[in-house]
Amino acid sequence: xxxxxxxxxxxxxxxxxxxxxxxxxxxxxxxxxxxxxxxxxxxxxxxxxxxxxxxxxxxxxxxxxxxxxxxxxxxxxxxxxxxxxxxxxxxxxxxxxxxxxxxxxxxxxxxxxxxxxxxxxxxxxxxxxxxxxxxxxxxxxxxxxxxxxxxxxxxxxxxxxxxxxxxxxxxxxxxxxxxxxxxxxxxxxxxxxxxxxxxxxxxxxxxxxxxxxxxxxxxxxxxxxxxxxxxxxxxxxxxxxxxxxxxxxxxxxxxxxxxxxxxxxxxxxxxxxxxxxxxxxxxxxxxxxxxxxxxxxxxxxxxxxxxxxxxxxxxxxxxxxxxxxxxxxxxxxxxxxxxxxxxxxxxxxxxxxxxxxxxxxxxxxxxxxxxxxxxxxxxxxxxxxxxxxxxxxxxxxxxxxxxxxxxxxxxxxxxxxxxxxxxxxxxxxxxxxx
Amino acid sequence: xxxxxxxxxxxxxxxxxxxxxxxxxxxxxxxxxxxxxxxxxxxxxxxxxxxxxxxxxxxxxxxxxxxxxxxxxxxxxxxxxxxxxxxxxxxxxxxxxxxxxxxxxxxxxxxxxxxxxxxxxxxxxxxxxxxxxxxxxxxxxxxxxxxxxxxxxxxxxxxxxxxxxxxxxxxxxxxxxxxxxxxxxxxxxxxxxxxxxxxxxxxxxxxxxxxxxxxxxxxxxxxxxxxxxxxxxxxxxxxxxxxxxxxxxxxxxxxxxxxxxxxxxxxxxxxxxxxxxxxxxxxxxxxxxxxxxxxxxxxxxxxxxxxxxxxxxxxxxxxxxxxxxx
Numbered sequence: 001x002x003x004x005x006x007x008x009x010x011x012x013x014x015x016x017x018x019x020x021x022x023x024x025x026x027x028x029x030x031x032x033x034x035x036x037x038x039x040x041x042x043x044x045x046x047x048x049x050x051x052x053x054x055x056x057x058x059x060x061x062x063x064x065x066x067x068x069x070x071x072x073x074x075x076x077x078x079x080x081x082x083x084x085x086x087x088x089x090x091x092x093x094x095x096x097x098x099x100x101x102x103x104x105x106x107x108x109x110x111x112x113x114x115x116x117x118x119x120x121x122x123x124x125x126x127x128x129x130x131x132x133x134x135x136x137x138x139x140x141x142x143x144x145x146x147x148x149x150x151x152x153x154x155x156x157x158x159x160x161x162x163x164x165x166x167x168x169x170x171x172x173x174x175x176x177x178x179x180x181x182x183x184x185x186x187x188x189x190x191x192x193x194x195x196x197x198x199x200x201x202x203x204x205x206x207x208x209x210x211x212x213x214x215x216x217x218x219x220x221x222x223x224x225x226x227x228x229x230x231x232x233x234x235x236x237x238x239x240x241x242x243x244x245x246x247x248x249x250x251x252x253x254x255x256x257x258x259x260x261x262x263x264x265x266x267x268x269x270x271x272x273x274x275x276x277x278x279x280x281x282x283x284x285x286x287x288x289x290x291x292x293x294x295x296x297x298x299x300x301x302x303x304x305x306x307x308x309x310x311x312x313x314x315x316x317x318x319x320x321x322x323x324x325x326x327x328x329x330x331x332x333x334x335x336x337x338x339x340x341x342x343x344x345x346x347x348x349x350x351x352x353x354x355x356x357x358x359x360x361x362x363x364x365x366x367x368x369x370x371x372x373x374x375x376x377x378x379x380x381x382x383x384x385x386x387x388x389x390x391x392x393x394x395x396x397x398x399x400x401x402x403x404x405x406x407x408x409x410x411x412x413x414x415x416x417x418x419x420x421x422x423x424x425x426x427x428x429x430x431x432x433x434x
Numbered sequence: 435x436x437x438x439x440x441x442x443x444x445x446x447x448x449x450x451x452x453x454x455x456x457x458x459x460x461x462x463x464x465x466x467x468x469x470x471x472x473x474x475x476x477x478x479x480x481x482x483x484x485x486x487x488x489x490x491x492x493x494x495x496x497x498x499x500x501x502x503x504x505x506x507x508x509x510x511x512x513x514x515x516x517x518x519x520x521x522x523x524x525x526x527x528x529x530x531x532x533x534x535x536x537x538x539x540x541x542x543x544x545x546x547x548x549x550x551x552x553x554x555x556x557x558x559x560x561x562x563x564x565x566x567x568x569x570x571x572x573x574x575x576x577x578x579x580x581x582x583x584x585x586x587x588x589x590x591x592x593x594x595x596x597x598x599x600x601x602x603x604x605x606x607x608x609x610x611x612x613x614x615x616x617x618x619x620x621x622x623x624x625x626x627x628x629x630x631x632x633x634x635x636x637x638x639x640x641x642x643x644x645x646x647x648x649x650x651x652x653x654x655x656x657x658x659x660x661x662x663x664x665x666x667x668x669x670x671x672x673x674x675x676x677x678x679x680x681x682x683x684x685x686x687x688x689x690x691x692x693x694x695x696x697x698x699x700x701x702x703x704x705x706x707x708x709x710x711x712x713x714x715x716x717x718x719x720x721x722x723x724x725x726x727x728x729x730x731x732x733x734x735x736x737x738x739x740x741x742x743x744x745x746x747x748x749x750x751x752x753x754x755x756x757x758x759x760x
Contacts, residue, residue, distance in 0.1 A: 191646030195447070197547040197569030197618060200645055267548025268555075311526055313546030315568070 001425050002036050005385060008044025011342045012374040020049055022381040025424035029377055040426060042419050044385050050346040051372050052084025052114075052382040052420060053328060054353040056144065057227060057251060057299035059320070060086070060116070063104065064093025069304035069402050071105065075112035076400040077302070077324040079428040082349075082417030084382035085115035085371050086324075087357050090126070091149045097121040097132045102140055106367065113427050114420075115368045115382075117357055119144040122161045122172060128153050131161055138168045141365025143358035146173035148227055149274075151209050153179055155216065162222025169363070171249070171356065173225040174213050176234065177275055181205035186315045188261040188276040196264060198314060201276050203231040210234040214241040217248055225356065226250040228301050230275040232285035239294055249356060251299035252286050254330035255321055259283070259407060269310050269317030271407045273303070276319075287334050293344060297353040300327045304403030322406045325399055325431075328386060329413035338388040338414065345386075369423065385419040392416050392431065400433065440754030442562040443747055444550045445571045446625035451600050454629055458581050459596040460746035461739070465585075467504065468742055477749055478507035484532045485511045487543040487565070493713060494565050494574070497740035498541045501748055504741070510537060525549065529556050539752050541565050547618075561751045569616050575712055576622025578743040580630060582736050583667060586708060603630035609665035610634065611658060611693055612720055613642045616679045617671045619712045624652060635661055638693065641682040658693050662702045669710045670695055670720045686719050695721040700728060708732050 005020040010030060019034040020027060055078065061069040069077075071088070078086050088105050090096030096105060102118045109116025120142045124130045126149065134145060145165065151174055152158040161172050182201040187193050189200020210226055214237065217224035229235050229250045238250050255273060260280045263271040271277060289295050303320025310317050331349055332340060354360040354372025364370055373379040396409040420428040427434055438453045446454075467475055483502040487495050502509045510532060523531075525544075532540065539561040542550050547568030554562040566572040580603075581595070587602045588595040595602075608627050614620045614636050627634055628651040636643070637655045647654055655661045662668075673679065675686060683689045690696070695709065700722075703709070709721070709731040717723040726733060 189645050191649050194615075194644030194646035194650075195621070197567075197571070197616075197621060197644075202645075267551040308524065311524065313525070313544070313552060314548045315546050 002039040003042065003421060003424065003426060004034060004036050004039040005042045005044045005049055005383070008047040008049035008385060009342060010375050011048050011050040011346050012376060015342055020375060020383070022383070022421060022424045025381055027375060027377055027379040027381050030375060042385055042426070046389060047385045047387045047418060048342045048345070049383060049385050050342070050375060051350040051354070052384045052422065053082045053349040054085045054357060054359060054371050055083055055300050055302065055324065055327070056087045056297055056353045056357045058086040058088060058302045058324065059091065059304065060088045061092065061304055062108065067306045067402070071108045071112050071116055073400060073402045074302070074304070074324070075109070075114045075116060076433055079113050079420050079422070079433065080400050080417065080431050081324040081326070082328050082384040082386060082420050083114055083324060084384070084420070084422055085117060085354070085357070085359055085368065087144060088116055088118045089148050090119050090121040090146065095121045095126045097124050097126065099133060099136050099140055102137060102142060106141065110367060113433070114422055115359070115371070117359060117365060117368055118142060119146055119173070121145065122147045122152060123157060128157055131164060134165055134170065135168055138170050141368065143170050143363070144173050144225065144356070145170060146175070146227065148173065148175045150179055151175050151177055155212060158213065159216045159220060162216055162220040162224065166220065166222045171223040171225045173227050174209065176206050176209040176213060176226050176229070177201065178205040178209045181208065186272060187264045188278050190261060190279060192261045192264055196267070198264065201274070203233060203278065206231050206234045206275055207237060210237050214238070214246055214248060218246045222247070224248045228253045228256065228275060228299065229286070230256045230278050230282065232282050235285060235289055239289070249296040251297040252290065252295050253299060253301045254323055254327045254334070255407065257283065257286050257290065257334035258330045263407065264314070267314045269312060269314050270321065270405050272314060272317055272319050273321050274319040290334055290348065291336065291344070293347070295348065297356060298327060298331045298348045299353065300324050304401055305405050307404050310405045320405065322399065322401055322403060325401065326394055326406070326408055326413055328417055329415045332388060332415040381421055381424040383421040384417050386415065387418045388415045390414070390416040390418060398431070439750050441751060442554050443573050443751050444554060444562060444564045446573045446576045446622045447571070449625070449629060451629050451631065454577070454580065454626060455600050457577055457743070457746050457750060458584055460750055461577070461581050461742045462594065462596050464742035464745040467745070474504050474506060476506045478502070478505040478752055481507045481538040481752055482536060483507045483509050483748060484537045484540045485509060486514070486528070486532070486540055488514050489543050489545050489566070491543055491566070493737055493740055494543065498565060498744045501741050501744035505745055505749055507748070510535065525553065526556055529553050533557050533560060539563055539748065542567070544568070563747060563751060566618055569618050570621065572618040572622045574744055574747050575619050576626040577747065578736060578739045579623050579669065579710060579712070580626045581743050582710070582732055582739050583708065585739070586732055586735065600630045603627065603632045606632040607664055607666040608632045608634045608669060609661060609667065610636045610669045610671065611695070612638055612671035613673050613679055614638050614647070614671065615642045615644045615682070616674060620671055623669060624650060635664065637661055639683055658699065662699055663704055665704065665707055667708050667710060668695065668703060672712065672714065673716060673719055690719055694719060695725050697722050697724050700725050700730070703730065710736060713737065
């Protein structure tokens with residue numbers, strides 16, 4: 001298949017208007033006025049052309065909860081959202097805590113429309129006690145280890161994991177909320193939880209876990225990643241530690257960048273998520289850090305749930321929201337809209353997450369593509385054409401995901417992936433699979 | 435523009451002073467109906483009210499159902515304990531089932547905050563009356579507390595409550611004591627008293643105050659003994675230790691010693707002040723047994739006003755047209 005992307009702003013080492021010719025799964029040529037006989041032509045005028053997005057935090061629910069999502073359906077949701085690779089999170093049933101379980105996901109993922117990498121759990125069964133076979137799992141291609149869903153409660157276990165992982169060159173990723181402080185909380189603790197009579201999860205629960213984890217990373221020399229940072233205070237602690245030389249990275253989610261705790265006043269469980277939506281001041285702090293380039297990645301925490309499970313009282317419904325299909329639009333909004341810096345946009349959605357997931361460079365796991373590149377001749381052609389001006393309305397009935405739990409149903413978005421190209425093939429256009 | 439007539443009653447937080455006065459005035463007219471030998475008016479004849487209680491309740495359920503019957507409505511009472519709800523039927527399916535039977539309103543009590551909002555989304559054409567949702571709101575209790583205060587204070591002036599509008603609340607000192615954090619009654623009471631113009635203080639240990647209380651229209655006082663003399667109304671809340679909220683204080687005995695209305699403290703309350711409690715009372719915890727029976731206590735009055743206030747709520751939300759009262 002030959003594809004000619006015509007007239008877009010190619011966001012490579014420099015950004016400039018050019019045509020991109022793709023053939024045989026590779027970027028063949030980048031330059032003005034290219035032509036190719038028989039090529040599929042994508043008119044990219046006014047669009048940004050860059051590396052396909054990479055999500056380091058996707059719950060694909062397979063194995064175990066295929067009524068909510070499968071690897072196949074999650075990959076489709078990623079494709080229409082502009083993604084070329086997803087990292088499957090390990091809180092499946094059973095958990096991705098063994099070579100066999102990870103191999104299963106990678107094998108099923110090989111048939112999916114985009115690349116599927118896997119994170120593995122830090123502890124067996126995510127029970128917070130015994131370490132998984134981290135060296136063997138690293139050999140298999142795992143680059144991130146996490147018990148996401150909850151923090152590792154026992155600091156001795158986390159300390160051991162950070163130390164053990166260090167020579168493997170893999171990162172320990174934490175859902176940083178102290179389980180005792182969050183208790184049975186269902187939303188941010190604060191003005192709104194008080195009014196609504198819902199039990200709160202305090203911001204300090206995130207801060208104390210982040211502080212604990214940072215000190216353990218500092219002491220062990222291990223590599224730490226804080227998943228979905230949601231509060232200004234925890235973010236400040238992470239940035240401070242980084243300046244001090246601790247190897248700590250972080251990500252933010254599209255929903256923590258665009259929604260605040262007041263959304264819970266609807267009592268609609270589609271806005272219930274962990275960590276919870278925070279205050280407007282927290283949202284502003286996350287947005288500022290995003291624009292300043294202090295955040296490593298936007299990660300979706302795409303968390304599908306079967307409709308009947310979300311259709312319960314707020315405190316009974318499971319936590320989590322969908323992300324893949326509107327993450328890029330929301331990231332653009334958080335960066336400041338269509339006039340935002342396209343380099344920063346692709347750094348956040350593709351290049352830096354690709355590096356964090358090990359999907360770029362010599363340590364790229366076998367069987368998975370090279371992502372997050374510079375759109376240069378010879379690169380594998382995993383590309384996205386993103387129109388920063390395209391308006392569209394989120395319709396939960398039209399999602400590729402098997403689940404429907406988006407908090408943005410009916411919301412008008414600006415900016416959309418108008419074409420996703422994987423290994424030189426156009427797999428999605430304008431929100432639909434090709 | 436009224437915000438109560440013909441609409442669901444989910445919370446008191448969005449009602450204006452005029453709305454509240456309208457409900458209190460309607461309730462007053464229903465007090466008279468309840469004094470007649472034939473305690474029934476045809477206001478809601480042919481209307482169907484479903485009563486759906488997912489939580490145990492004696493007085494709220496009985497008074498709502500009695501109120502509906504006195505308005506001549508048909509009452510569909512779903513005994514949750516013996517229905518298919520017990521078999522795991524979802525709230526949505528249960529509501530769909532009773533809606534299919536043709537109902538005008540549903541009175542809902544549920545353990546989850548926000549359950550009434552959720553049901554209102556499911557059945558937009560049915561009036562939903564929140565009879566207590568989790569720790570969120572208990573609108574009819576807030577209304578009946580305000581109604582009781584106005585009724586008693588008006589009587590002392592030899593007036594009818596409706597002749598006084600909201601003026602008796604202007605600058606009235608309302609002191610709310612105890613577990614504000616977990617109390618739906620406190621939230622509805624504070625909404626009502628604040629909208630009616632009262633001055634409100636709350637007193638509780640910090641662990642029993644809701645987060646964000648500094649944004650509420652109340653003043654927080656640390657010690658009950660510092661503010662007893664200030665109060666015109668002392669409103670005590672139930673400490674729901676059966677639900678584990680007792681863990682928020684070291685012991686019930688310590689709570690009583692520091693925040694309980696003991697006989698000694700009662701002696702320091704301003705003459706004429708009213709003692710209120712939404713019930714059921716933990717005698718010996720929030721208040722001494724003798725205090726509950728003291729002349730200042732209007733607790734049984736609160737219970738008696740349950741029926742007329744709920745008649746007013748049902749009538750205004752369902753019929754919406756007060757001229758129908760006869």
